[in-house]
Amino acid sequence: MNSISTTLFTRLYLSISAAILISTILTLVIIESYDYKQEINDFKEDISYIHKGLMSQIQLGAVSADVTLTVSPYFEDRFSAKVVNIPHTDMGCVQCLVLGQAQRASYYETEQGVRYAAIALNGPNTTLIITEKLEVIMDEEFDLNVEEAAFLLLISLCLVIIATLLYWPVRQLQSDIKALVECFANYGRGNHQLRASDSIPKPLNEIALSFNKMADAIEKNVEERSVFAQAIPHEIRTPLSRIQLASGLIKRSSKEVNTIDLADDIDNYIEDINVFINQMMELMKLTDHGQHFSxxxxxxxxxxxxxxxxxxxxxxxxxxxxxxxxxxxxxxxxxxxxxxxxxxxxxxxxxxxxxxxxxxxxxxxxxxxxxxxxxxxxxxxxxxxxxxxxxxxxxxxxxxxxxxxxxxxxxxxxxxxxxxxxxxxxxxxxxxxxxxxxxxxx
Incomplete structure (x- = not known):
């Protein structure tokens, strides 16, 4: 019962804590996955808006291959754009992650986390490249890391609070069960006056009440058996003494050998019965759990x-x-x-x-x-x-x-x-x- 690896308290407490921890981790994974997908969708929407803004420059013939374009002021801090003389289908890289593809556009993410879009233009093998700026990504990642750290700290604090709040009721449950087990064990060792406390939460109090009813019935049965066991030897020995006295008188008054032999047999039978009574009394005393020796x-x-x-x-x-x-x-x-x-x-x-x-x-x-x-x-x-x-x-x-x-x-x-x-x-x-x-x- 004292072994940490086998106590009900430990198993129950660890199971609840593990369930909370697993639920938290799954929640974080789901939230992170959702946020990432939302970031990709926002990136595609930004690219679409920037593309529409740049099309006026492209349609006016103001640009040529390998020329950097001017992004609208709202996006110029985050994105850069240029036209290259490469088919948009060749703009991917070996280590890049494909974020999505449309009829004339492809979206990628490099190992460093930089996202860019390759959009096919009307000119032959002409592609518009719109790229997130690395310094902006690093600033966003720093802000994100701070937010994640704050979120993880909050989650950890919540877990500690929940674990602390769970500890006491589960610990009390363990104490109540241990008290019941000790009560049952002491009763089994012969303390038949002992009763379990029923002032404990359900359903443990029902176990205590059932045990107390059983103990009352057993105590009553033991008392009846004890009275019976004490009365029987006395009731048997009284007529045996009279028979033994009568046998002695017969032997003293009779001279016939057969009669004396019969009286001796009666004495032997009486002795056997006395041995039986003595052994029965010894066994009853030994099996009486209420009898203790200091x-x-x-x-x-x-x-x-x-x-x-x-x-x-x-x-x-x-x-x-x-x-x-x-x-x-x-x-x-x-x-x-x-x-x-x-x-x-x-x-x-x-x-x-x-x-x-x-x-x-x-x-x-x-x-x-x-x-x-x-x-x-x-x-x-x-x-x-x-x-x-x-x-x-x-x-x-x-x-x-x-x-x-x-x-x-x-x-x-x-x-x-x-x-x-x-x-x-x-x-x-x-x-x-x-x-x-x-x-x-x-």
């Missing part, structure tokens, strides 16, 4: 000791080989509960699906931390790698708790990663199994 709750954690202790605690029975390659200099600041939920669920998943071994690797590169948990199990197909993070989604379709659990572990792990400020993805491990990588900007 810096006071963060701790500086030595990653190598932390990961090793969590792995050893989860692999107490040593059923699988577990090893660690963690840089012992890495420390991160995080809320410990989130880091525990992240690592425990990744390690539990790896231990559940591995064939023989689980590896944990942690490195820091270019200011970014990478922690990966790898196993040598069957791995996860590319098409299913995002599905594993969906709550209750199970790729093996079985409900065998020994391998699959409840389908909430990886959802909790990703939510924990987001709470810490990082991300979690899944790839193929070096042994062909699954590789879950947590990345975090330090």
């Amino acid at each position: 810096d006071d709750t963060h701790q500086l954690i030595e990653l190598e000791h932390f990961i090793r202790s969590r792995g050893e605690q989860l692999n107490l029975e040593r059923k699988h080989e577990m090893f660690f390659e963690v840089d012992n200099t890495i420390k991160i600041s995080a809320y410990p509960v989130h880091l525990i939920l992240l690592m425990d669920n990744l390690l539990k998943n790896a231990l559940a699906y591995t064939a023989n071994k689980v590896g944990v690797f942690a490195t820091e590169k270019d200011g970014e931390l990478f922690v990966s948990v790898e196993d040598d199990g069957e791995g996860i197909a590319v098409a299913d790698r995002e599905k594993v993070f969906i709550p209750f989604n199970r790729l093996d379709k079985s409900r065998n708790r020994k391998t699959g659990g409840l389908g909430l572990g990886l959802a909790i792990a990703r939510a924990s990663a987001h709470k810490i400020g990082g991300s979690l993805r899944v790839d193929e491990s070096r042994w062909g199994g699954a590789k879950f990588t947590f990345s975090l900007k330090l």
Whole structure:
């Protein structure tokens, strides 16, 4: 957003300025073309008038070839005339621009800007040449240059004024859009009480109003879901406690083995339901964007000791080989509960699906931390790698708790990663199994 080359403000401002500049240039070109044509027409009219005035001298036989004629006083400062013994069709030059031709007259302009006319007379190969004087042309060009400079200065001043007047409304438009974007971003980060200001020009205020309506609806939905989520565990745990109490009484009063075994099964089922409730509560807390943790709750954690202790605690029975390659200099600041939920669920998943071994690797590169948990199990197909993070989604379709659990572990792990400020993805491990990588900007 801060890049000048990509901001809406810059593009819009430059587009308007370019449109004004192009329009001005086109106007100047058209005006200059029109003025030039008008000058040519005036030149031809002057030549026609001078020719008529000179015809009286020519008809009286007062002139001969190669003789300079006297132009009328009105034109004598600007034009000169003479008769030459050359056909008028031969009076052009290689570098001359032909301004026009009539039956007995041709009009030319030299490279120096001098215009002249060659008019055929009645005598054989006799031509009247009427030429603009160079000093007059230079004076006119000087006056014209001064006028053009003044005109260009005026146009430039107008462009500066227009550009300045355009700057502020376009800049304000950019500021309003930026404020809306920041509002949307902060709302997405969990500040659900935030609302966009609708005291901005149309049609941006309509966007703000629509966003505020959407935010109100979402906030209401979140509040209802929060109340529901808090009520459900309480309502479920109350009858579970009664069932557990009844099961305990049955085991104490009964001597039959089958009855005691059945009561033990009931206790196991109750424990499963409690685990489910606890995981659901953990996931809801992690996905509650309104829940924030201050810096006071963060701790500086030595990653190598932390990961090793969590792995050893989860692999107490040593059923699988577990090893660690963690840089012992890495420390991160995080809320410990989130880091525990992240690592425990990744390690539990790896231990559940591995064939023989689980590896944990942690490195820091270019200011970014990478922690990966790898196993040598069957791995996860590319098409299913995002599905594993969906709550209750199970790729093996079985409900065998020994391998699959409840389908909430990886959802909790990703939510924990987001709470810490990082991300979690899944790839193929070096042994062909699954590789879950947590990345975090330090």
